Amino acid sequence: MASNNEQQNQAGRHQEVGHKSLLQSDELYQYILETSVYPTEPEPMKELRELTAKHPWNIMTSSADEGQFLNMLLKLMNAKNTMEIGVYTGYSLLATALALPDDGKILAMDINRENYELGLPVIQKAGVAHKIDFKEGPALPVLDQMVAEGKYHGTFDFIFVDADKDNYLNYHERLIELVKVGGVIGYDNTLWNGSVVAPPDAPLRKYVKYYRDFVMKLNKALPADPRIEICMLPVGDGITLCRRIK
Numbered sequence: 001m002a003s004n005n006e007q008q009n010q011a012g013r014h015q016e017v018g019h020k021s022l023l024q025s026d027e028l029y030q031y032i033l034e035t036s037v038y039p040t041e042p043e044p045m046k047e048l049r050e051l052t053a054k055h056p057w058n059i060m061t062s063s064a065d066e067g068q069f070l071n072m073l074l075k076l077m078n079a080k081n082t083m084e085i086g087v088y089t090g091y092s093l094l095a096t097a098l099a100l101p102d103d104g105k106i107l108a109m110d111i112n113r114e115n116y117e118l119g120l121p122v123i124q125k126a127g128v129a130h131k132i133d134f135k136e137g138p139a140l141p142v143l144d145q146m147v148a149e150g151k152y153h154g155t156f157d158f159i160f161v162d163a164d165k166d167n168y169l170n171y172h173e174r175l176i177e178l179v180k181v182g183g184v185i186g187y188d189n190t191l192w193n194g195s196v197v198a199p200p201d202a203p204l205r206k207y208v209k210y211y212r213d214f215v216m217k218l219n220k221a222l223p224a225d226p227r228i229e230i231c232m233l234p235v236g237d238g239i240t241l242c243r244r245i246k
Ligand code: SAM
Pocket: 060, 061, 062, 085, 086, 087, 088, 089, 090, 091, 092, 093, 109, 110, 111, 112, 115, 137, 138, 139, 140, 162, 163, 164
């Protein structure tokens, strides 16, 4: 017979019926790409995705389904003033820029300008570069300054965080001031390659292992934060949406 503890543990687990993630197989993921994403992917997104695929660090790029998701989310929210931390070649940035109205704005930050400039011609050709204000350098000091200045408080509709995972909680403490009530912060890679449920001794790649603890700390902190409502989605490598409520 199951002990009380076991019964309690079981009670919190999903049930067989109705729980299943859609991504039961690679084929199913491929089906999503081929049925929903690729047939509707804007030409510049495709061009940037293919260009990025040739880059040695292409593992960093957002996936095409995530690009489609961000684009849809921003349109649903009528987002106008946004921020992105972690640009790389700009795939999620372009998904954002294409979703915003013509006078929309994205404050985009990355320590590496070179990769941004690789994708920039595609963004320019798409006619959305005027929405982007790119700042080269670490994001945290910029956020500190924005918080200190005061005039940026509660001004952002949407903020996408996709950079150094060991700083996500530091970002959160600043971003929660800068996003408006009702606005959304999206933290990317919160399922961290599935490693969040790997046993402690699992053979993980060094960088996966290093950042896993930070991601797990974030995943524990967000649901306990009374200033936000959250929703963790298994899109891409996991994205946690945080809606500021106070
Ligand atoms: N959002 C991008 C996309 O859709 O292709 C992917 C971003 S990539 C996963 C992470 C980026 O964060 C890298 O380009 C890296 O240079 C940048 N980064 C790392 N540390 C940073 C920091 N402290 N401040 C700003 N950007 C940083």
